[in-house]
Structures are given as C-alpha cells and as structure tokens.
Amino acid sequence: MKSGVKARMDRIATDGRMVNIPMDHGITIGATKGLEDIESTIDAVTRGGADSVLTQKGLASRVHPNKNGKGYVVHLNASTTMGPDSNDKRMTGSVLEAVRAGADAVSLHLNIGSDHEPRQLEDLAKVTKEAQEYGMPVLAMTYARGPGVDEHDEKNLAHAVRIAEEMGANIAKTAYSGDAESYQSVADAVDIPVIMAGGDPQSDRHMLQNVRGAIDAGAAGVSMGRSVFQHDDPEAMTEAVSSIVHNGDGVQAAMDVAGLSQ
Known part of the structure; x- marks a missing residue:
C-alpha cells in the first residue's frame, strides 16, 4: 500500500476499524431529519465515536469546522428518489475535486445486477485509476x-x-x-476491509445486533447513515455502534453505555 493511501486510511479508521456515517442523502431524499442542520449532526456523531463522515463535495465547508478532527470522505455519484430510476447513479465529482475539498478518501456507489452496472463499473475503473495518482483511498459501495x-x-x-x-x-x-455465519463468506471473499451498510432504519437493538453480527463475521466496521443521522440522539447511537466496533462490546452493553433503551 502506498504511503499516501495508508496515511489517509489511518485518518478514516482506528486501528483498522471503521465507523463511517454517510450523509450524502441530501441529493437522494432531500434535506431530511438530521441533514437540515448537518453541522450539528456532524459534531454529534464525531463526538460519539465516528471515525469519519461522508458527504457530497458541495458540503465540504460545512463539514470541516464540525468534524472534531475526524476523517472526511467525499462521495462521487448520486441519484434521486424523484428521478426515473434511483439505481441509476451518475457521477457528481472527481478525485481531484475531492482532493481540493480536503477529503481523506472518496467513495462510489455501484448497483451490481442492475441495468446500470456496466457504466458504473466503468466509473469505478476511472475513479480507482485517478485515485492512484493522488494516493487517495477508494471506498466502493458495491450492492447486489x-x-x-x-x-x-x-x-x-x-x-x-x-x-x-x-x-x-x-x-x-x-x-x-x-x-454472522453467512456474512463471514462475504468478508472472506476479499483481502480488503469489508464494512457493513446500515440499510433501512429499524429498532436500535436490531441495528446493533446487525453490527455485532458483522463484526463477529470479520467485517472491519460499518457505514450507517439514516439509522444514525435520523436518530433522536445521533451521538448516543454512534456511541453504541462505536462501542461494538472499537471496544468489542455486546449489544446490551453497547446500549447501556449509550443510554439507549429500545
């Protein structure tokens, strides 16, 4: 691993473990709960233990003053729920723009198995090539x-x-x-870190059970958006997730640490 990539990977992880809070949903679903005052949410989740936050490039100036020294990932494609096909992610930025925005990594969303897979594979090829020139880590969000x-x-x-x-x-x-048993085959399929997507929000306990299962399966961490930034207490939910990922806590212990009751 090149020194630039390693240095930046260290900025978005703690001892190789990652809690990432993606907040690029403003393009997808609009300025929903937790994103209107994104500054406060970023402050809360990074105080709660998130290693990094993720947004589109245009929000960089709102991110940096509030991320408490944690890492920053710039997302490079998007779609909307108002458009004809939300799986049709199109490029919204470049690695160079992410460098200029002060990013520590870039990310790209791919829908494997969709009609848009071929173009999205081409997009990822271009991003990884450009990222190598800048020593920039690439987070590929590859969904089936x-x-x-x-x-x-x-x-x-x-x-x-x-x-x-x-x-x-x-x-x-x-x-x-x-x-955890089935997810281990996912983590074992590669020699790079696998992090679990949060998916649709459910009860706190259910989400934390998923986190515990993913870590038990060998995942390096999680990337959880709506279940954290839309939470009534984003800092507490992040603290619970972080206690599992970084401290190895069980679900009930994590809920107790964070003061969650659901």
Whole structure:
C-alpha cells in the first residue's frame, strides 16, 4: 500500500476499524431529519465515536469546522428518489475535486445486477485509476441490487465486494446478509476491509445486533447513515455502534453505555 493511501486510511479508521456515517442523502431524499442542520449532526456523531463522515463535495465547508478532527470522505455519484430510476447513479465529482475539498478518501456507489452496472463499473475503473495518482483511498459501495437480485444473499454480496477489490478499491461496503455465519463468506471473499451498510432504519437493538453480527463475521466496521443521522440522539447511537466496533462490546452493553433503551 502506498504511503499516501495508508496515511489517509489511518485518518478514516482506528486501528483498522471503521465507523463511517454517510450523509450524502441530501441529493437522494432531500434535506431530511438530521441533514437540515448537518453541522450539528456532524459534531454529534464525531463526538460519539465516528471515525469519519461522508458527504457530497458541495458540503465540504460545512463539514470541516464540525468534524472534531475526524476523517472526511467525499462521495462521487448520486441519484434521486424523484428521478426515473434511483439505481441509476451518475457521477457528481472527481478525485481531484475531492482532493481540493480536503477529503481523506472518496467513495462510489455501484448497483451490481442492475441495468446500470456496466457504466458504473466503468466509473469505478476511472475513479480507482485517478485515485492512484493522488494516493487517495477508494471506498466502493458495491450492492447486489437489480431485477431479480436478492440484495441480502451472501453469494451475491460476496460477488459484489470481490468486484470492488478486483477493480482496485481499498474498502468494500455492502449490505448485511442477516446473520454472522453467512456474512463471514462475504468478508472472506476479499483481502480488503469489508464494512457493513446500515440499510433501512429499524429498532436500535436490531441495528446493533446487525453490527455485532458483522463484526463477529470479520467485517472491519460499518457505514450507517439514516439509522444514525435520523436518530433522536445521533451521538448516543454512534456511541453504541462505536462501542461494538472499537471496544468489542455486546449489544446490551453497547446500549447501556449509550443510554439507549429500545
């Protein structure tokens, strides 16, 4: 691993473990709860133990003063729920723009199995090539998502993360398969860190059970958006997640530490 990539990876992780809070959803679903005053949310989650936050490039000036010295990831593609196909992610930035925005890493979303997969693979190839020139880590969000595709099947997820590694990404993010035993085959499919996507928000206990299962399976961490930034107490939820990822706590211990009751 090149020294620049390693240095930046260290800024978005703690001893190789990662709690990332993506907040690029303003393009997708608008200025929803937790994103209107994104400055306060960024401050809360980074105080709660997040290693990094993630936004689109245009919010960089709102991120840096509030991230408490933690890492920053700039996301490079997007779609909206108002458009004809939310799986049709299109490029919204470049690695160079992310460098100028003060990013420590870049990320790209791919829907493997969708009609848009071929172009998104080309986009990832371009991003990883450009990132190498700048020593910039690439987080590939490779989801198994398309017509007739089971989004939580471990074989599909393992294929998705393997694509990330094969194309030169440094970290692979994908959905949870539902249990630690099946998710281990996902983590074992690659030699790069795998981090679990939060998915649709559910109860605090359920989300933390997923986190515990992913870590038990060998995942390096999590990237959880709506279940954290839309939470009534984003700092507490981040603290609970971080206590599992970084301290190895169980679900109940994590809830007790953070003062969660659900």
